[in-house]
Amino acid sequence: MTDKELLQLWQSTDHKLEKMIKINKQIIGEVTALKINRSLGRMRMPKSIFILIGIPYTFLLWFICMITFLADSYIMASGFLIISLIMSYVVISYLLQLYQIGQIQSSRDIITVQQHLSQLRLSSFNCLKANVIQLPFWSICWISMNALKESPLIYGGSNVLIFSGLSYLSYWLYTNLSLDDPRSKVSQFFLSGIEWEPIEKAIQLAEELDEYRRL
Amino acid sequence: MNSKKDTFLKMLEQHKALIHKVSYSYCKQSEDRKDLTQEIIIQLWASFETYDPQYQYSTWIYRIALNTAISYYRKHQNRRERIETTAPIFEIKTTSEEIENDNPDLEILHSLIEKLADIDRALFLLYLDGVSQNQISDIMGISTSNVSTKINRRKKKLKTQFSNLKAK
Numbered sequence: 001m002t003d004k005e006l007l008q009l010w011q012s013t014d015h016k017l018e019k020m021i022k023i024n025k026q027i028i029g030e031v032t033a034l035k036i037n038r039s040l041g042r043m044r045m046p047k048s049i050f051i052l053i054g055i056p057y058t059f060l061l062w063f064i065c066m067i068t069f070l071a072d073s074y075i076m077a078s079g080f081l082i083i084s085l086i087m088s089y090v091v092i093s094y095l096l097q098l099y100q101i102g103q104i105q106s107s108r109d110i111i112t113v114q115q116h117l118s119q120l121r122l123s124s125f126n127c128l129k130a131n132v133i134q135l136p137f138w139s140i141c142w143i144s145m146n147a148l149k150e151s152p153l154i155y156g157g158s159n160v161l162i163f164s165g166l167s168y169l170s171y172w173l174y175t176n177l178s179l180d181d182p183r184s185k186v187s188q189f190f191l192s193g194i195e196w197e198p199i200e201k202a203i204q205l206a207e208e209l210d211e212y213r214r215l
Numbered sequence: 216m217n218s219k220k221d222t223f224l225k226m227l228e229q230h231k232a233l234i235h236k237v238s239y240s241y242c243k244q245s246e247d248r249k250d251l252t253q254e255i256i257i258q259l260w261a262s263f264e265t266y267d268p269q270y271q272y273s274t275w276i277y278r279i280a281l282n283t284a285i286s287y288y289r290k291h292q293n294r295r296e297r298i299e300t301t302a303p304i305f306e307i308k309t310t311s312e313e314i315e316n317d318n319p320d321l322e323i324l325h326s327l328i329e330k331l332a333d334i335d336r337a338l339f340l341l342y343l344d345g346v347s348q349n350q351i352s353d354i355m356g357i358s359t360s361n362v363s364t365k366i367n368r369r370k371k372k373l374k375t376q377f378s379n380l381k382a383k
Contacts, residue, residue: 001374006343006370007343010324017236
């Protein structure tokens with residue numbers, strides 16, 4: 001055996017190793033994609049249930065809004081109108097989110113996956129904020145014009161107090177909920193559970209995969 | 216911090232094969248190989264701050280990887296001997312599993328390299344990887360003439376052993 005033969009024999013290990021490393025990279029990519037899909041798959045059920053309940057519920061709200069308007073209960077009608085608008089936005093957003101989950105699961109391109117995940121995260125966050133906005137309007141949905149006329153100070157005053165309290169709470173939650181500050185107690189409370197953890201996990205996996213592929 | 220980490224990871228990725236080869240040459244068992252690879256990476260990260268750019272990354276990595284492998288090999292020598300004498304049936308032929316080796320000559324070469332003492336193994340590994348004698352001298356901390364002598368002696372012996380094994 002010559003020196004050249006010995007070196008060539010050893011170099012064949014290099015080729016095998018390179019092949020193995022390439023295959024490993026491919027496998028890691030595929031396994032991570034599976035993990036992302038599995039993570040997001042957990043969100044389908046709760047979102048679908050919300051939509052199944054949300055659609056008839058939103059129609060009911062609109063119906064009540066119409067009835068109260070026709071009955072000249074304008075304060076009630078205005079309350080239900082705002083709540084109906086918010087719920088319509090939330091239900092439509094959830095439908096779009098389900099579509100986005102499907103897009104992410106069928107996409108092979110990591111950049112597209114990351115973009116969709118960002119949009120999904122933002123949409124979920126906006127729905128949460130919208131739900132927070134509707135809080136004070138629930139207090140005016142039950143205001144009776146007759147009761148207000150009969151007892152403007154006590155009835156009216158207590159409703160103003162309740163409305164103010166809920167408005168302040170809504171404003172405080174709206175301003176303190178932040179995606180940029182996940183460690184705050186408010187964020188930890190609201191941005192957790194089946195609606196959030198799968199998105200955060202999927203985003204983290206996608207970032208790791210993107211970083212690994214760029215190396 | 217991110218830029219230092221990114222540079223380190225990029226360097227690691229580019230020289231991954233080198234680390235694998237060192238681990239592969241010093242550990243037969245795949246679990247030991249994983250441990251050794253991890254240990255090498257830890258040592259590389261720990262020394263990254265003091266990396267001297269006058270040396271190539273490959274030289275620097277070889278030095279640390281081989282020193283780590285030799286220490287690891289010596290530390291686990293006793294344990295390995297006990298396991299080998301008491302449970303030979305559990306020895307796993309990882310050559311064919313891990314790098315799909317369909318070349319029996321390569322398997323013979325690997326088995327002969329495995330039998331080398333730790334320092335000789337390091338020297339021979341560097342020679343087979345095409346590292347120059349000056350670089351080997353830098354990495355191993357021995358003179359160039361010493362490197363040349365050891366490698367030639369080892370090469371001659373290995374070729375004889377190879378021919379004998381192949382004849383069988």
